Amino acid sequence: METSVFVVHVEPVLASRIFVHAKRLGMASQGYAWIVTSKCMNHLQNLKDYSSISENMQGFIGFRSYKMKGSKEFDMLQLMNFITQMVNFEIVNVLGTEGERRVGFWTGKFTNKLSHGFAHGRHLFSSSGFETIIWPGGTSTIPKGRRMQTSSKTLRIAVPKSNGFPQLLKVDIDLQANISFSGFCIEVFKAAMAGLEHKVPYEFVPFEYNKTHIGEAYSDLVYQVYLQKYDAAVGDITITSNRSLYVDFTLPFTDMGIGMVSRLTPKENQNLWIFLKPLTPGLWLTIVGVYVLSALFIWLIERPAPVEQQTGQSNGEIGRMFGFSFSIFVFAHWEKLSSNLSRSVVVLWVFVLFILGSNYTATLTSMMTVQQIEFNTGKSIVGRGAGPVAQGAIGNPNFPNSHSKSIRLTSLEEYVKALSEGSKNGGVSAIIEEMPYINVMVEKYPTRYSKVGHVMPTTNGFGFAFRKGSPIAHDISREIAKLREDGTLQRLENEWFKNPIIDFDSRNTSDSVNPLTVRDFGGLFFINGIFLAITCFLFLTSLLYKNIHVMKEWGRLVKQYICMKIFKNKRDANAVHPKLDNL
Structure with a gap:
């Protein structure tokens, strides 16, 4: 970068050569600005070759001493002259061969204690307003003050050779x-470089470092820029x-900021059917089987009509059987049971449902909260990045799991393996x-994987590092x-980050909860089966009695x-052998 604003405060002869x-x-x-002080501008017109000199001054700004007469400003200045030293300037804009034009006036005031109430430093004023300035190159755009160097020097941009996250940064050497x-x-x-008004040549230079000390290596990279070994550093800095x-x-x-990521369990990816996960399919089928047997038994006991009245009314009996039994199990206070045997079956079924329901609720709750419970205990092991920022978060009391044990990880592959x-x-x-x-x-x-908790705004993100004063x-x-405003950053993020791998590792980990099986309730179902068998025996005995x-x-x-069958068979035998009676 080079300065593009120049103030000329020399004698006119020397200024003309400049x-x-x-x-x-x-x-x-275009892009430069030249300001000529009154020391030069007051006498520049007296030079013989001023016309040729003005051709080289197209777009220059000049300050020329000027005495204002016949104005309120001038009268006020004359009145206060005994307490304030006044210097008045006419501001002119040199237009090259077209001469020059006035753009305004400027008064410089050097106040003292007596005049402090009347003056407040410097100000511009003009009876006709401050005119637009035509700068070098014929433009009205105000120069920025600095221009990009157009020399052949190429900027050396240091890039960390490996950071473990190729989506962010990758250096390949074939x-x-x-x-x-x-x-x-x-x-x-x-x-960003392509958007600059002036093209700047640059080249990327790999910066090698020890992967086991990434935090120190990145700080050393910044220090190398400070030592001017590199012009800048680009990467996840x-x-x-x-x-x-x-x-x-x-x-x-x-x-x-800093955040936390944890492993998703199958329930979080299949939450539509999570209510089925606490019990295995075998246990669900066993519960349905026990329900059908209990419903059949209660229907036999509490059937609405005697057996002899049920002849020819078999249509819809199965539906009525399950409807009646379901109303007994779910809405027991709606139906009246006439038999003590059916009441005992309902009591046993309610007991079984209570045991199953309490275990189902506990398992479902554990599946949904086991990770959060483990995080809050402070006994879990937490992974952290290799940089000093993540290390500082472990000891920060304002951050969750600040007292947990931590393992240092250095790459995306290590993150995936550790969480799995x-x-x-x-x-x-x-x-x-x-x-x-x-x-x-x-x-x-x-x-x-999914983000967990809130983001702690304790970091400033990644930036590009340049030399001091650059x-x-x-x-x-x-x-x-x-x-960021035109959406280019978001497009680049989508291009480099949003390339998902749709898979799921279904292996059980320490963070998962095993569902309940038939074996877990084998004793309960055994007792229920024995009770139903005894009740069935008593019912049949009572029915026979x-x-x-x-x-x-x-x-x-x-x-x-x-007897009729025997008599008929004997008669048929005599009819076939009639002479047997005479023997």
Whole structure:
């Protein structure tokens, strides 16, 4: 970057030479600003070759001493002259061969205690208003004060060689030693540089470091920029107050803060059928079977009509059987039971439902809250990033799990492996890390992992680091703001982060809860079966006792039928052999 505003405060002869060389070097073109003080401007017109000099001054601003007469401002200044020293200037805009034009007046006041109430420093005034200034290059756009250098110097941009998150940053070196740079951070930097008004040549330079000390390596990278070994550093570099003492950071181009991510359990991915998960399919079928047997038994006892009145009325009996039995089980106070046996079956069924229901509720609650309970105990193992920011969060009392044991992880693969294993199998229950890393993980594995809790706004996000005093840092910050406003940043995030892997590791971990099985309630069902068998035996015995006369009648009819059958067989035998009676 180079300065583009120049103030000329020299003798007119020397100034005329400066203007000639400035135009020859292209420094009197668009983007530059030249201000000529009264020391030069008051006498510049007296030079013989002023017309040729003014050709080199197109767009220059000049201050010329001026005495104002016939105005209220001049009368006031004359009145206060004994207490205030006044210097009045006419501001002119040199238009090259077209001469010059007045754009306004300026009065510089140097106040003392007596005149403090009448004057407040410097101000511009003009009876006709302050005119528009035509700057070098024929434009009315005010120069910014600095211009991008157009020299052949190429900026050396340091890039960390490996960070474990290729979506954010990746450096590849092939067999021919060709180096390629990719990732979200690289694309954002390229987009910001492409938006600058003046193109700046730059090249990426890999920065190698020890992966086991990532936090120290990134701080060392920032320090290398401070030592001017590199012009800037690009990557997943967290903006911190300590690092800002050595470099100038741009605006952050990622989310800020620290968050927590944990492993999703199958219930969270299949919450539509989560109410079926506490019990195994075998247990559900067993419950249905016990219900059908109990319903059949109660219907036999409490059937609305005697057996002899049910002949020819079999249509709809199954529906009436289950409807009556269901109303007994669910709305027991609506139906009146006439038999003590049916009442005992209902009491046993209610007892079974109470045991099953309480265990079902406990298991379902555990499945939905086991991770949160484990997190709150402070006994779980938590993973953390390799940087100093995540390490500081572990000891922060304002952050959840601040007293939990922590394991240092350095890459996305290690995060996935640790969460899949669980804290009781050598892994972790959750990972505390900066939000950009968490966003990458959640977006890539949306069915495996989820954000937990609130984001702690204790970090400033990622930024690009430039040398202290580098004007390009301000320009890049402005371009980052534009990229955020026009949606380019969001598009790049979608391109690099939202590439999900739709799968789910269904293996049980320490964070999951096993569903209830038939074996868990084998004793309960055994007691229920024995009770139903005894009740059935008593019912059949009672039924036979109440219908003993019917049984006797059936016995008599059976005997008659047998006798008639024997007599008929004997008669048929005599008819076939008639001579047997004479023997």
